[in-house]
Amino acid sequence: VSGSPAAAPVVLVTGAGGFLGRHCLRALLGRGFDVHAVGRTAPGDPRVGFSPVDLHDAPAVAAVIRGVRATHLLHLAWEVTPGKFWQSPNNLDWVAGTALLVRAFAEAGGRHAVFAGSCVEYDWSVGGVYTEDSPSASRTLYGVCKDATRRVVQSYCGNAGVRWAWGRVFFPYGPGEPADKLVTATIRALKAGRPTRSSAGTQVRDFIHAADAAEAFAVLVDSSVQGIVNVGTGVGTAVADVIRTLGRIAGRPDLVRLGDLPTNPSEPATLVADARRLTGELAWKARFNIADGLRDTFDSSAENPS
């Protein structure tokens, strides 16, 4: 009987059934990780292990971490109920759950933890291009809770000898995104022959294809870089240009209507990542520019109407 080959590192993934989660599973598998999902919903991928466990039950999660000998953690789970998550009191449960999860992970022998943060943590009263050391000052409970959790994670992981990274995601879009989001809602309208419905769309945002964001998280799991890392492309696109591009892709530029909804005056004009940590230190490169990414999302939506 010959010895078994060296085992691949095992990544425990929370939120694996979510929009970014499903893309992250593919990106991690593509890098040769053993992937084990925990949470409520099985990811439905036979290559991915799964333990149904309440993530707020720290001892149960710790037992899974020990059972699968997880060395890495990718923690994506958080409150995401559309329209409600910004101010939902469930954000407090995720502060609590994440604090207990990272402790359980470290004490079960985990060595490297990566967390999904958000560009909402930054101070949006300023707007513009954000570096990772731009001040955090969110107007939302969601952003405050994410930022507070990052502070705890940073201090604790430093003490516990756990390598950590916190990816602040800008504006992800792509196959599988929630139906109320800009790109998917616009595609649905165009395919149904309805006019698009939006503000004037002058806001410039850093849109990132979910597969590219997922690859960024896989790179964070697979590297020794520590700290906060913006997960954005560094390129801003006006919302109006996203809608116009989708109108052209659909062959229905006639359905593009801008300005039917008021522009929210509290929304900053520009929210773009300084992506130099990701592209430089981590050598990440976007696979999709905005036009290709919107085309991919449009085509996927055609293949999987819902």
Add this chain to the structure above:
Amino acid sequence: VSGSPAAAPVVLVTGAGGFLGRHCLRALLGRGFDVHAVGRTAPGDPRVGFSPVDLHDAPAVAAVIRGVRATHLLHLAWEVTPGKFWQSPNNLDWVAGTALLVRAFAEAGGRHAVFAGSCVEYDWSVGGVYTEDSPSASRTLYGVCKDATRRVVQSYCGNAGVRWAWGRVFFPYGPGEPADKLVTATIRALKAGRPTRSSAGTQVRDFIHAADAAEAFAVLVDSSVQGIVNVGTGVGTAVADVIRTLGRIAGRPDLVRLGDLPTNPSEPATLVADARRLTGELAWKARFNIADGLRDTFDSSAENPS
């Protein structure tokens, strides 16, 4: 049968059995509150109600809050194991416990919550006199976790319509303080006829008598002031002066020895509260200056040797 008089507001107190907690119970009773303690240890005061409950068991705490119809919360409990609390992983459990506690309190109908923070939350690389908007940047897990929790509390309470205050305690001393703290350790040495043992004692700190700190918390519970409030006197005293004063009070100035221990170079020279919110907006006034406070502590220690 005549109607009962209007009920006094009910304050739920965590950490009631701790050093500050015992002083706070007296201060709250003195202001006419009904006081109900929760936690592991009964406060042993017949005027104070008590429910033994694990503070990390949010549903159990919520049941107590509803049962006693608590309108106010004074949350003092946290990790305090001497010598260990600065970097203890238990700080994460208190981040989690506090987030779940404040949610349970608000959802059970609580209207006003007061929390014990710490001057350790401030950036000690600077030193000096701290106002409430001085930057937070603790070097300790304890300070980071307290500060992160305050951020969550501030955002959540704003949403939930709960009045909140966060008292940042400077350097409390007084009857009942842990035996390893400066004042009590010095009193013990002097009473045992041993020389005092300290650094040169040039560090200037804002020492506050525990009864005065407790009165500050009672004022916060009893007022409509919101936000962060320094719980300090605004007066700094050198550690050497504290030791010399105790030597005189003991009648043993000959036992005062300064400089036997090295001065920790990472300790800031001065840590003093700007106490104008407390003394101005809240009209709090210290009962003890440092000499009277040390005398009181010395006398209490004589009455209750341990």
